[in-house]
Amino acid sequence: MLDGFSGIEFTHIDAVATFELAFNNGQWAERTYSKPIQYWNKNGAACYYTSDAIPGYASGDPESCATFQEFLDMFLAQYRFQTLRKAEELRQRYEDLLRDGRSSVLLNGTYEFVLDSGLDILRGGFPYPNYMLFSGSLPTVGDCLMAVKTAVFDEKRFTIPQIKAALKQNFQGFEAMRQYLLAVPKFGNDNDQVDFLAACLANHFCDWLTEYQAQTGFTVSPALVGWRFLEEAYGISATPDGRRYGDPIAEHYCPTPGRAVNGPTAIVQSIAKARDAIAKANGVCAVHLSLPRNLGDDDEAGLAILDALVLGALDSGLNELNIAIYDPQLLRQAQQDPEHHEDIIVRVWGYSARFVDLCKEMQDHVISRIVRTG
Amino acid sequence: MxxxxxxxxxxxxxxxxxxxxxxxxxxxxxxxxxxxxxxxxxEIALQYDSKKCVSCGLCAALCPNGVHRFSEGGVHLVDFTRCSLCGQCIRACPSGALLYSGxxxxxxxxxxxxxxxxxxxxxxxxxxxxxxxxxxxxxxxxxxxxxxxxxxxxxxxxxxxxxxxxxxxxxxxxxxxxxxxxxxxxxxxxxxxxxxxxxxxxxxxxxxxxxxxxxxxxxxxxxxxxxxxxxxxxxxxxxxxxxxxxxxxxxxxxxxxxxxxxxxxxxxxxxxxxxxxxxxxxxxxxxxxxx
Missing domain, CATH: 3.20.20.70 (Aldolase class I)
Known part of the structure; x- marks a missing residue:
């Protein structure tokens, strides 16, 4: 086993961090707060996270925008810059691998194509591109764009400098503004405006990688998933959607936890508006739906509801639906009394884990994404 | 309708x-x-959700009928009987605490x-x-x-x-x-x-x-x-x-x-x-x- 020499590479873009950069013309926002978190292992040392989005690209001063379209274009310029930089990073890593010439024998041995052709993964033995760029959390960016559109351009309630001043203080002393921003429609409620804003971002992301392939000959597959939602929540400032520092950020292409209030069908309908982008991403779009227990009056009724939900989602154009059923009360008990709840397994993102082993922040994230139902 | x-x-x-x-x-x-x-x-009426109110006072400043008052401690008092349902406070309320009941x-x-x-x-x-x-x-x-x-x-x-x-x-x-x-x-x-x-x-x-x-x-x-x-x-x-x-x-x-x-x-x-x-x-x- 040659660790790190799989010949399969992927990396990701912090989309909400990219929004922060666009909001500040390529620089990180000024802020007066920061908190270290213990991630992956609750017994590990806490550390401060910073986003690995790349500062320095001046995409334009948002305060100079006369229309929302200009503001959106500035964000898209920043997002495109980050996308192409990450694609380049992947290509560089691939070329380094190729130059080094080593790839894991064990992993190569698991591919029938490699065994049949006698060529390893770096020498054409595997006919599909193995390089993937993840861009998760776009729904939270959609929420941020929608908030700026409504507050600054449509209703002219606040200016960008006013919002920046509030973000700098994590909304302390700006609660009325925060409540106003929270009341702006959010992704996951089947609201066309904000849902199509997020879908438009996903579309651009996929298209840029197609262009990149045409220009360089190197294929980077787009994926609407992302695993850095927790680090990002603590690695960037508060955001214009009314989110305080540390409050959860959307994972994958799911709503920002806690913001979808119309139930799971509205969530699926919101996501399905990006079906073109999902197709461009070859269906790589993870959808987590955490539902509470007691969906129906009894098991039979509950099953009929789940069945209708899954088939309806398929008909609406989703090809992946990751449903988990949790009891939020039980999870809160487990936080208080981990010793008696060691057996609870929860879905985290691409993996499952014992709930009590997660750090407090990730536990809170898992609880906050449970959809409330009528 | x-x-x-x-x-x-x-x-x-x-x-x-x-x-x-x-x-x-x-x-x-x-x-x-x-x-x-x-x-x-x-009839559609004024509805007030006290949990959402941030006591910003915008409603009291706008209301032509004196429906909204704030006590010295910042408590929002609503006199529903004076409301003519003009909707000014509802449109202005930043937090969605004021709304139409239907x-x-x-x-x-x-x-x-x-x-x-x-x-x-x-x-x-x-x-x-x-x-x-x-x-x-x-x-x-x-x-x-x-x-x-x-x-x-x-x-x-x-x-x-x-x-x-x-x-x-x-x-x-x-x-x-x-x-x-x-x-x-x-x-x-x-x-x-x-x-x-x-x-x-x-x-x-x-x-x-x-x-x-x-x-x-x-x-x-x-x-x-x-x-x-x-x-x-x-x-x-x-x-x-x-x-x-x-x-x-x-x-x-x-x-x-x-x-x-x-x-x-x-x-x-x-x-x-x-x-x-x-x-x-x-x-x-x-x-x-x-x-």
Whole structure:
């Protein structure tokens, strides 16, 4: 086993961090707060996270925008810059691998194509591109764009400098503004405006990688998933959607936890508006739906509801639906009394884990994404 | 146009499957335990959610009628009687603490909203028209239900307390597949004291409805000190016994979830009937659903 020499590479873009950069013309926002978190292992040392989005690209001063379209274009310029930089990073890593010439024998041995052709993964033995760029959390960016559109351009309630001043203080002393921003429609409620804003971002992301392939000959597959939602929540400032520092950020292409209030069908309908982008991403779009227990009056009724939900989602154009059923009360008990709840397994993102082993922040994230139902 | 106070998607307790429930405004009963007071009046009114208020004072500055005042401690006092419903405070409120208690809809608009979850209306799912008393707006309900059917909604349910002329049922029957029917008491004097109205027409309508062949889901609210005695529930069960299209009888134990909404509407606080104890509920359950 040659660790790190799989010949399969992927990396990701912090989309909400990219929004922060666009909001500040390529620089990180000024802020007066920061908190270290213990991630992956609750017994590990806490550390401060910073986003690995790349500062320095001046995409334009948002305060100079006369229309929302200009503001959106500035964000898209920043997002495109980050996308192409990450694609380049992947290509560089691939070329380094190729130059080094080593790839894991064990992993190569698991591919029938490699065994049949006698060529390893770096020498054409595997006919599909193995390089993937993840861009998760776009729904939270959609929420941020929608908030700026409504507050600054449509209703002219606040200016960008006013919002920046509030973000700098994590909304302390700006609660009325925060409540106003929270009341702006959010992704996951089947609201066309904000849902199509997020879908438009996903579309651009996929298209840029197609262009990149045409220009360089190197294929980077787009994926609407992302695993850095927790680090990002603590690695960037508060955001214009009314989110305080540390409050959860959307994972994958799911709503920002806690913001979808119309139930799971509205969530699926919101996501399905990006079906073109999902197709461009070859269906790589993870959808987590955490539902509470007691969906129906009894098991039979509950099953009929789940069945209708899954088939309806398929008909609406989703090809992946990751449903988990949790009891939020039980999870809160487990936080208080981990010793008696060691057996609870929860879905985290691409993996499952014992709930009590997660750090407090990730536990809170898992609880906050449970959809409330009528 | 119809008056509606809420549209709830993924509603799981107003009939089988995944449903969208539409809550109509206006009611012909005044049940002392009502948990949906927004549905009592047909008129749209000002509603104030104190939990969302950030005491910014914008409403007080804008209101031409002096509805909103703030005490020295920053407590928001609302005088609902002075409100002319001009809507200035509602539009200005940054946090959504001030809102209209309902909205006007055209049948087309409402049917379109009810059709958003069409892909999920399987296994008996569909649209439920509730309230308030949905049948007080029978012609609006008929038009909306017809449009829903045309859009492909498979199962339409009306949730009613039955205190309407039979002609209201006749209007909607062709477009409705089943009814959720509330029976609150069998004895007329008890019904009158608990709801402010006789139940003679309610029980008569239920009998006639049974003859139409529509599926009936009966719901009996169990209210401590009002109708939670075995004799009363036994009388209701006896009345239901000869009906042939009752698919389910459910007891709904009293809960206090709706109480905070009274203050939000400027209505006097309703009595608290307290929790139904489990042994009573089990006893009553055995009467309505023996075996």
């Amino acid at each position: 119809g008056h509606v106070f809420h549209i709830q998607r993924f509603s799981l307790h107003d009939g089988p499957g995944i449903r969208t429930t539409v809550f109509f405004m206006g009611c012909s009963l005044r049940c002392r335990w009502c948990h949906n007071p927004e549905g009592l009046r047909w 909205r006007d809809y055209s049948p087309e608009e409402l049917a379109a909203l009810c059709s958003r979850d069409l892909p999920y209306y399987r296994n008996g799912g569909g649209v439920t028209f509730s309230g308030g008393e949905a049948l007080l707006q029978a012609s609006f309900l008929r038009e909306t239900a017809q449009l829903c059917k045309q859009r492909g909604v498979p199962a339409i349910i009306v949730d009613t307390a039955g205190n309407v002329p039979w002609s209201a049922f006749e209007q909607v029957l062709p477009w409705v597949d089943a009814f959720l029917y509330d029976v609150k008491a069998y004895h007329e004097d008890l019904h009158r004291s608990a709801t402010g109205a006789s139940n003679l027409e309610i029980l008569e309508n239920l009998k006639r409805l049974d003859q139409t062949g529509k599926d009936l889901y009966i719901r009996i609210p169990v209210i401590p000190t009002v109708n939670d005695r075995t004799e009363e529930i036994r009388a209701i069960a006896g009345f239901l016994q000869p009906l042939t299209h009752v698919r389910q009888i459910r007891l709904i134990p009293y809960h206090t979830l709706g109480r905070s909404k009274y203050a939000a509407l400027g209505l006097p606080e309703p009595p608290n009937f307290g929790a139904v104890d489990e042994s009573t509920l089990a006893l009553l359950e055995a009467i309505v659903n023996p075996g």
